[in-house]
Amino acid sequence: MQVFHNKSKVIITCNKRLSPYLQEEVIALGYTIERAFATGVELNITLTECIKLNLNLRCASQILYSIKSFKAITPDDLYQEISAIEWEELIDFTGYFSVTSNVDNPNITTPLFANLKVKDAIVD
Incomplete structure (x- = not known):
């Protein structure tokens, strides 16, 4: 799959106050933040x-x-x-996926609704 390259x-998320330690780990592995x-x-x-x-x-x-990345009104x-993403290239037909989201939109007020729309778009 091309996505791997x-x-x-x-x-990369971490708990509050751990960011300086996470930064040290990432830099020690040779990555640029x-x-x-x-x-x-x-x-x-x-x-x-x-x-x-x-x-x-x-x-x-x-x-x-x-x-x-995109803006959805x-x-x-x-x-x-x-639905425009080629999911069959990313997820095997028998594969598993989960969706979690955060929303900040007057038309999509709950993450549960956003999750449902995303799951519908992927499965359809």
């Missing part, structure tokens, strides 16, 4: 490099690889943008 924005914040860091790396980080980081909570915008 494409660089993208990656957010694009941005640091109170609950994590941002890098520009491949999915293959994410696997290495998953195996070596002790302070990290999650490693989030950005597949696509309405639930239909969200559905259209998600």
Whole structure:
């Protein structure tokens, strides 16, 4: 899969007050931090490099690889943008996926609704 070799924005999250230690771990592994914040860091790396980080980081909570970035004004915008991604290239037909989200939108007021729209777009 090509996604394993494409660089993208990656957010590595951690608990509050652990960010300085996470930064040390990431730098010690040879990566350049694009941005640091109170609950994590941002890098520009491949999915293959994410696997290495998953195996070596002790302070990290999650490693989030950005597949696509867009603004969705309405639930239909969200559905259209998600359905445009070639999911069959990323997830095996018999594979498993989960969706978690945070929302800050007057038209999509609950993460549960956003999760449902995303799942519908992927499955359809």
